[in-house]
Amino acid sequence: MDREANLPGLPVTSQNLSRVSRPLILSSSSNCSSSSSPDFVRHVQAALKRYRPLGTMQSESLRPRRVLVPRREPLKGTDKSQDVVSLRNANAECESIDQRESVVAVAGEVPDDLSISPPSVVGTITEAHDQNLGPFRVKGDQSKPDLDLNLHNGDVISSAFVASQHLPAVDGPKKVQIALGSNVDSQKMECDGSNQVETSPVNDQDLKQRDFQQSEMLDISTRSNGVISSLLANRSALYQDQQQQLMEFIGKDISQSMTQSSVVGSTCATTTSVHSSSAPMLYSATYCSCHRNSGSHMDIEPLEEFKANPQPIAQGSAVRPCSTFQCNRGVVVNQTAIPTQASTSAFDTSLVVNDNGSLKGQQDSNVKEAEQSHDAHVDHGKSSQFNDKPTKVKEFQGAGSNVISQAPSTRNSSSNLKLEPSKSEKPEKALSGKGASVRKKNYDADLFFKVNGKLFQKLGKIGSGGSSEVYKVISADCAIYALKRIKLKGRDYSTAYGFCQEIEYLNKLKGKNNIIQLIDYEVTDKTLLKEVMSGSVNTKDGRIKDDGYIYMVLEYGEIDLAHMLSQKWKNMDSSNWSIDENWLRFYWQQILQAVNTIHEERIVHSDLKPANFLLVKGSLKLIDFGIAKAIMSDTTNIQRDSQVGTLSYMSPEAFMCNENDANGNMIKCGRPSDIWSLGCILYQMVYGRTPFAEYTTFWAKFKVITDRNHKITYGPVSNPWLLDLMKKCLAWDRNERWRIPQLLQHHFLVPPVSPELSLPRYKSCKLLQLMAEAYGNDYETSRLFSDLQQILTDPVSMLSSQLSTPRDQHCELLSQMSRLCYQVRQHIASLGKQ
Numbered sequence: 001m002d003r004e005a006n007l008p009g010l011p012v013t014s015q016n017l018s019r020v021s022r023p024l025i026l027s028s029s030s031n032c033s034s035s036s037s038p039d040f041v042r043h044v045q046a047a048l049k050r051y052r053p054l055g056t057m058q059s060e061s062l063r064p065r066r067v068l069v070p071r072r073e074p075l076k077g078t079d080k081s082q083d084v085v086s087l088r089n090a091n092a093e094c095e096s097i098d099q100r101e102s103v104v105a106v107a108g109e110v111p112d113d114l115s116i117s118p119p120s121v122v123g124t125i126t127e128a129h130d131q132n133l134g135p136f137r138v139k140g141d142q143s144k145p146d147l148d149l150n151l152h153n154g155d156v157i158s159s160a161f162v163a164s165q166h167l168p169a170v171d172g173p174k175k176v177q178i179a180l181g182s183n184v185d186s187q188k189m190e191c192d193g194s195n196q197v198e199t200s201p202v203n204d205q206d207l208k209q210r211d212f213q214q215s216e217m218l219d220i221s222t223r224s225n226g227v228i229s230s231l232l233a234n235r236s237a238l239y240q241d242q243q244q245q246l247m248e249f250i251g252k253d254i255s256q257s258m259t260q261s262s263v264v265g266s267t268c269a270t271t272t273s274v275h276s277s278s279a280p281m282l283y284s285a286t287y288c289s290c291h292r293n294s295g296s297h298m299d300i301e302p303l304e305e306f307k308a309n310p311q312p313i314a315q316g317s318a319v320r321p322c323s324t325f326q327c328n329r330g331v332v333v334n335q336t337a338i339p340t341q342a343s344t345s346a347f348d349t350s351l352v353v354n355d356n357g358s359l360k361g362q363q364d365s366n367v368k369e370a371e372q373s374h375d376a377h378v379d380h381g382k383s384s385q386f387n388d389k390p391t392k393v394k395e396f397q398g399a400g401s402n403v404i405s406q407a408p409s410t411r412n413s414s415s416n417l418k419l420e421p422s423k424s425e426k427p428e429k430a431l432s433g434k435g436a437s438v439r440k441k442n443y444d445a446d447l448f449f450k451v452n453g454k455l456f457q458k459l460g461k462i463g464s465g466g467s468s469e470v471y472k473v474i475s476a477d478c479a480i481y482a483l484k485r486i487k488l489k490g491r492d493y494s495t496a497y498g499f500c501q502e503i504e505y506l507n508k509l510k511g512k513n514n515i516i517q518l519i520d521y522e523v524t525d526k527t528l529l530k531e532v533m534s535g536s537v538n539t540k541d542g543r544i545k546d547d548g549y550i551y552m553v554l555e556y557g558e559i560d561l562a563h564m565l566s567q568k569w570k571n572m573d574s575s576n577w578s579i580d581e582n583w584l585r586f587y588w589q590q591i592l593q594a595v596n597t598i599h600e601e602r603i604v605h606s607d608l609k610p611a612n613f614l615l616v617k618g619s620l621k622l623i624d625f626g627i628a629k630a631i632m633s634d635t636t637n638i639q640r641d642s643q644v645g646t647l648s649y650m651s652p653e654a655f656m657c658n659e660n661d662a663n664g665n666m667i668k669c670g671r672p673s674d675i676w677s678l679g680c681i682l683y684q685m686v687y688g689r690t691p692f693a694e695y696t697t698f699w700a701k702f703k704v705i706t707d708r709n710h711k712i713t714y715g716p717v718s719n720p721w722l723l724d725l726m727k728k729c730l731a732w733d734r735n736e737r738w739r740i741p742q743l744l745q746h747h748f749l750v751p752p753v754s755p756e757l758s759l760p761r762y763k764s765c766k767l768l769q770l771m772a773e774a775y776g777n778d779y780e781t782s783r784l785f786s787d788l789q790q791i792l793t794d795p796v797s798m799l800s801s802q803l804s805t806p807r808d809q810h811c812e813l814l815s816q817m818s819r820l821c822y823q824v825r826q827h828i829a830s831l832g833k834q
């Protein structure tokens, strides 16, 4: 497809030159014809008349088509001849990319209650992770130079063509025509074989295929239908309306220049031409917005200062391959709506990209929804030039150091790049309940999250929990994070408070290296956050009606324990499995340490399960404090309104929370409840299933777990200390469960030396020494002695911080001692009988 050979070069005219300085390159047909090749314009008009009946606009917009016809024009004051620049799409590349993209969401959660080696689950996550780790290259049509993408499976992938290699040396301004189809499934769009960027004369067919999707965009065809003047008037009005909004938003007096731009916009009317010396930037915009939203229109508009002070652009400043950057691990990231240095290129600063990536022809109607959900295809109104530009520049210039700049891409070049203001610059409602202000998105919400003004590009969905979606994202400085997004709308207030509390806990736990670290967060409903943070939470009835999200930027974890476990079991030959004790010790200790950290902070997690331990750079870290509770200073338990947790890991008291026990005391949850959950996790690590996995319904589980006489079955294990450890955690009576400091000293983690060698340990207690000499070879007796020894010699480590007063703690120690003495007595007695 070398149609560029056929593209007639435009004659170099003074009008062409002057158009370089025209800010909004939205010249009317008449302007076009006067300022450009008359033949060219006639072509355009003829084509539009023939192929753009108004009624077909939407249906035609279904077609993701074409067309980049960048045309070089000389700079003002230069005498360089025009060149035709061709940009190509590579459908093969698109296919590759999209195939990978379809794998994005594979890393979902595995069931909490993992049974041994469920292959499908294991396979899914493993593949996802493996693939994530393995960058691959997508080579497209070899005839098309330099498509060289490093991609991550599961990532939202942006391709980058090295446009500069498609382009002749850029000597002057370029004219670019880009058509983006829309209304098409994005993947289909991107793979659509017709999505070729053709370099061609602007012929009828091209124009026919050009998609003018947005009603407020001036469509040339409407002009051809004789309504141009009214549309122009509308357009001008709309544009002024936008300006008004912007002015309100940024509070600046830009009325004069805005008026000017409005005038320019309206008189220039619509054309799909961009004249700039910085064509790469245009491509960059094209490329960016085309990513995923292949069917998008893009409106490009010059920045205000450019309009106000049109300058020809020096070539050197024009070619700034900054639209995409390649970050570590081969992730290609585009820098979509991120203009670079404002000062260097008038074209840069002139870009306003409206990426109306609606899939099914939705326009304004879907904006609200799209804004609510970044997953939806979104209309991206970008008004960066007026107020957000400095921020954006600041935000992303920081990325430079780690970035391998690439020339702009034409990958998704089925763009319809329109150079006019558009109503599609959708306002983004500030999501606060009251006083919602209107601001405009200056980024592609389909590709980016903005948290506290910082952009994070989506690389893929990691998983979703009961209440959230978690994405892998990359920041401007190329750091990978997990971004947890919780939708507030429709939730009851207490749940929403809980989510905000998670932020509170994570803030409190900052710097603790076995807790996932919160990098940044934003609660769009400021009132809600304020209430939680100030502790003035009055549980309101009803549900949250306003759109609102909680965004949490977190350290990124490679894999969670649930998936590690299923992988482990998958790798074992199930007929001949035996647990790897060192592996178990290694991770069990980390689990204990993580939970110890929060217990020391008087936080009960309440939802401990393998999926909530993440492997971050080789260490397990605890996540998901969504239902965690702080223990009030005057108690050892937390108050819960309802049963919470994940069934398979819920303690008996969590099931019976707030009920009365046999003595009429209210059953409460506290740290022992977490210990029970840990016992379930340990059990699962040992046997590959949770202790009550065979009871599948809620009621069956409820019944058996709350039955104190139910005996948990333990399969044989080679190490009796391991068995003992599980029993210590899964004692039905919460007072009998060991606390974490004890568990960290348990002989499974700290194996005892042989009885003879351990005798000196008992030196401090003659009674124990005597007993150990007599019965030390018996496993159970030596275990009991060991526990007794610990209470006697190191009671401090046994003190439970859950007990508020020293007296309670002493009583508890004595109770434990008497229980142990009783057990020793019983056991020794039984030995005599054997």
Ligand SMILES: Nc1ncnc2c1ncn2[C@@H]1O[C@H](COP(=O)(O)OP(=O)(O)OP(=O)(O)O)[C@@H](O)[C@H]1O
Pocket: 108, 109, 462, 463, 464, 465, 466, 467, 468, 469, 470, 482, 484, 516, 554, 555, 556, 557, 558, 560, 611, 612, 614, 623, 624, 626
């Ligand atoms: N920091 C992170 N890094 C990588 N993956 C993460 C991270 N945080 C969460 N995930 C993944 O997302 C999943 C859901 O996260 P999380 O448990 O925090 O959400 P949730 O909505 O609170 O879920 P739940 O239903 O368990 O309460 C996790 O199981 C994990 O696989």
